[in-house]
Amino acid sequence: MTKSAEGLLNRIDISHAxxxxxxxxxxxxxxxxxxxxxxxxxxxxxxxxxxxGDKVRGEVVxxxxxxxxxxxxxxxxxxxxxxxVEPLGGAEMVTCGRSLLGRVIDANGDPLDGRAAITGRxxxxxxxxxxxxxxxxxxxxxxxxxxxxxxxxLTVGEGQRxxxxxxxxxxxxxxMGEMLAGADCDVCVVALVGERSRExxxxxxxxxxSAKRHSVxxxxxxxxxxxxxxxxxxxxxxxxxxxxxxxKKVFLLVDSLTRVAHAQREIGLSLGEPPTMKGYPPxxxxxxxxxxxxxxxxxxxxxxxxxxxxxxADGGDLDDPIVDSARAIADGHIILSRKMAEQGIYPAIDVSxxxxxxxxxxxxxxxxxxxxxxxxxxxxxxxxxxxxxxxxYTPGADPTLDEAMDRRANMLxxxxxxxxxxxxxxxxxxxxxxxxxx
Numbered sequence: 001m002t003k004s005a006e007g008l009l010n011r012i013d014i015s016h017a018x019x020x021x022x023x024x025x026x027x028x029x030x031x032x033x034x035x036x037x038x039x040x041x042x043x044x045x046x047x048x049x050x051x052x053g054d055k056v057r058g059e060v061v062x063x064x065x066x067x068x069x070x071x072x073x074x075x076x077x078x079x080x081x082x083x084x085v086e087p088l089g090g091a092e093m094v095t096c097g098r099s100l101l102g103r104v105i106d107a108n109g110d111p112l113d114g115r116a117a118i119t120g121r122x123x124x125x126x127x128x129x130x131x132x133x134x135x136x137x138x139x140x141x142x143x144x145x146x147x148x149x150x151x152x153x154l155t156v157g158e159g160q161r162x163x164x165x166x167x168x169x170x171x172x173x174x175x176m177g178e179m180l181a182g183a184d185c186d187v188c189v190v191a192l193v194g195e196r197s198r199e200x201x202x203x204x205x206x207x208x209x210s211a212k213r214h215s216v217x218x219x220x221x222x223x224x225x226x227x228x229x230x231x232x233x234x235x236x237x238x239x240x241x242x243x244x245x246x247x248k249k250v251f252l253l254v255d256s257l258t259r260v261a262h263a264q265r266e267i268g269l270s271l272g273e274p275p276t277m278k279g280y281p282p283x284x285x286x287x288x289x290x291x292x293x294x295x296x297x298x299x300x301x302x303x304x305x306x307x308x309x310x311x312x313a314d315g316g317d318l319d320d321p322i323v324d325s326a327r328a329i330a331d332g333h334i335i336l337s338r339k340m341a342e343q344g345i346y347p348a349i350d351v352s353x354x355x356x357x358x359x360x361x362x363x364x365x366x367x368x369x370x371x372x373x374x375x376x377x378x379x380x381x382x383x384x385x386x387x388x389x390x391x392x393y394t395p396g397a398d399p400t401l402d403e404a405m406d407r408r409a410n411m412l413x414x415x416x417x418x419x420x421x422x423x424x425x426x427x428x429x430x431x432x433x434x435x436x437x438x
Contacts, residue, residue: 031071035068059071100239135300193254333355
């Protein structure tokens, strides 16, 4: 060996180097790959060599005896026994920064809009930071949604977590688009999880509008693997957390939380978890609070994440386990009525069944009394609807019901709003006080 070659080798420091673990595919069952000789931590990203020479990314999601259980990020990998599996690193960090604004990306952060790859020096953990609950601030400031019925009757606050619950085809996505257009915020982060590909394209082209320049969209359609659908919601939440840490007022929309739970159900059942209510394993119900609790007000930075989660009530069942879990952990819920939608009343908000838990700390006494009066009239009419339709009610028997019948048209008119119309918080409040105040 020449002296020049010896000099080059002497300058190479290998004192910190260690053997690199390389595994191989041992079995493929359902959604899972089993890799032997691969003792890496849970959550490690991996690269899997397929039989045709391509490399597919995946993640270690569990263990079985001495084998690692891996979920690939693609349904189309030609995997074969003995295929090479290499580690890519530990817990994933999400690229963040202003370069994301106006972009549409997938669950891995790769662009879907045909533009350049996302680059940036700012990183945030995909699963977020474990936060001290005392660092979370109270919800006391109103958040303008641009929807009159919500601003006036179900006032949302900065940092509140809200669930929109409805069956299919009742207007969840349309209402979400209205709130996105009217939201008073610095940054919008949208997660489209498990939707049809056509709806993703339609949302980007028609719903974003003027909000696009300060929005980030993370989209994973329904035909993608469950792990990618789950990671889409996690990545969107991580991006929102980064901007909140910068002191920004962030509006986070996840459509839909039900699809996230369905993705976790597929993963949990593949790992052998026992099914419980309606076939949901414990992890499918546990993913909801882990995701929702990441939103809120941060006392240290002064930023906030106001989060909106759509929840699909399968078969219109409001006692569905996912619906029940979302209502329990969120700071309020909006129930959309199919009956109102069939009558052409949009947004089809069922005021008597909807609730904003933070409203009492946000609005003044006059608005609170007017909203309670509106709710009382709505409940009285709904409870006696059949009696009224049969002509069995005698006017004068119940003053509240008499008023509800007389003002029914005004109440429905107050709830209705065209998707293109935006009504700010002060206008909504003033209209409510003028028409239904004391």
